[in-house]
Amino acid sequence: MATGAECPVVARVRSVAARHPGRPALVTDAGRLTYRELWRQVLGWRDRCAALDLAPGALVAVLAGPGARWPAAFLGARAAGLVPLLVDVQQPVERTGALLAAARPAAVLRSEAGEAERTGEPAPRVLPPEAGYVVFTSGSTGAPKGIVGRAAGLLAFIDWEIAAVGAGPGTRVAVLTSPSFDVVFRDLLLPLCAGGEAHFAGRAVRAAPAAVLGWLAERRVEVVHAVPSLAARWLAADGSDGRVDSLRWTLFAGEPLHGRLVRRWRAAAPSTEVVNLYGPSETTLAKFHHRVPGDCGPGLLPVGRPLDGTVLSLVHPEATGPVGDGVRQIVITSPDGSLGYLPGTCGAEDAERLRYAPESGTTCFRTRDRGVLDDDGNLVVVGRLDSLVKRRGVFVDLARVEAAAAGLAGVTAACCVQLADGDVVLAVQGFGPAAAAALRRPLRTALGDGMPDRVTALPVLPLLPGGKADRRAVADLLDRKETDERRAS
The missing domain is CATH 3.40.50.12780 (ANL, N-terminal domain)
Known part of the structure; x- marks a missing residue:
């Protein structure tokens, strides 16, 4: 061989x-x-x-x-x-x-x-x-x-x-x-x-x-x-x-x-x-x-500045809705990226977002992330395009809710999701039910109309095997929890 x-x-x-x-x-x-x-x-x-x-x-x-x-x-x-x-x-x-x-x-x-x-x-x-x-x-x-x-x-x-x-x-x-x-x-x-x-x-x-x-x-x-x-x-x-x-x-x-x-x-x-x-x-x-x-x-x-050879582009987002001043979709071009997706494991839209140019050896990837440059020229990733969700006709930024929660004393982990009924719920780790509900006041000060509908406590946030918060598992858990509470009442 x-x-x-x-x-x-x-x-x-x-x-x-x-x-x-x-x-x-x-x-x-x-x-x-x-x-x-x-x-x-x-x-x-x-x-x-x-x-x-x-x-x-x-x-x-x-x-x-x-x-x-x-x-x-x-x-x-x-x-x-x-x-x-x-x-x-x-x-x-x-x-x-x-x-x-x-x-x-x-x-x-x-x-x-x-x-x-x-x-x-x-x-x-x-x-x-x-x-x-x-x-x-x-x-x-x-x-x-x-x-x-x-x-x-x-x-x-x-x-x-x-x-x-x-x-x-x-x-x-x-x-x-x-x-x-x-x-x-x-x-x-x-x-x-x-x-x-x-x-x-x-x-x-x-x-x-x-x-x-x-x-x-x-x-x-x-x-x-x-x-x-x-x-x-x-x-x-x-x-x-x-x-x-x-x-x-x-x-x-x-x-x-x-x-x-x-x-x-x-x-x-x-x-x-x-x-x-x-x-x-x-x-x-x-x-x-x-x-x-x-x-x-x-x-x-x-997240700072790119490695040598990497080029950052901030382009108009593919999603609709308010994203904030200067916030754009993050595009990364690199000479050291991947060759693309394994055929048959992604949709046409995903394949289009990841392009490899054999003649130059560069990879250009239109991420699903939203970013902005701070005053020092550092990239700040403020959330994903799909973290903007519509609630009763008004956009809510799930990433902004999580960021506000993470800044509160006692919050060891936070995950904000939209449930099947359209409500936006923030799950926090490290609190009992009463203490979690008490977070609504400081959150309202920080978020205004972007407040979640509810704040609920979970003993432990589910994680994916790689260590990231498992958003789908959190949403499923909260949907089941609310269904059980409605039946009990």
Whole structure:
């Protein structure tokens, strides 16, 4: 089987392994794997993949278990000229089945068992030579869409992050993300491309928010990537008032970041620098960054400025309704974006919004996000186009409601949704029913006519596997709650 040019990520890891063969590369509860041992495993997977005699560029599914065996399978597939899709075996069976059906892999690599076999798929996917991996979106705004990414794009971001945080041999980075989501590449490749240590949280830690801060401190983790909702849950669940003094860098992404959360996070990790990242999966990992100052206010924080080579355009929104002065739809053009969506996994409208130009190697993506530049020229993402909803003929901005709630004392998480009957309801975490209702007064001061119809308390906001708030689950939960209350009355 012809493998073509060497994958740039594989080439980087090979180079690091040659320079630091005896250093720890992957660290789990069960022990450590050195770079020499990791590279041997990569070569083993390369040979298993080659023995399958698949076409160059064939898509293969890597079933990722709870340990740290899947990185070698992923890198081995790339070394063999194949295009891997990471599938977290701990996610719901229904999602796994749906992803595999949509992906049509030519083979399955079972990382825990060390096995590789053809699927028998009659029409397996074969992707272009530039393809380096496939990832599916979380489905937070609809059905999950397959994205064909480039390994060169991964490495471009990782090189920026290595320089930004000063990562090098021995730097300890937490791996807390589900392998099914592209954020895991930040967790994994930052250390592996710098000679650092990737510390994998075990299943017990990932399933217990109260254990995360203690685990970070015990492992003396220096860099962590987090979704704001998930970090808020870690803080709320931790009852030890412990500190993570080792943490030097915290990089948030995936959701709006508010200064109130940053202040609470810095109280738990007093030595950390905080960076707010922004960039949809379609543009590869992140394309904007903002280093949060120590004296930040409690409100919504900017996502900052684009990485080198990335161009921001703010265009007239595709949605109707009031969006605010200077607020426009965000368009991102990048030389390091994806190749587009996996055919058959998205609608024509989505495909039109994401364009790849082979002749220039650039990707242009018209996001569904609304943004504005602040006085310092930093991009502020103020919400999504679909967060503007009509309530009894008048537009309400769900993102603005959430931002106002996040600025109130005691609110650890907030999610605003429109229910089936058209009412707008704000769900808050960290309050009892009476305390939640008392938030209406300060919210009315901030929102005026944009007030939600009701404020309700939930013990815990449902989260997607990647850590973002699960809006559809929140809406379904509130619809059922209100139906039950009407029946009871």
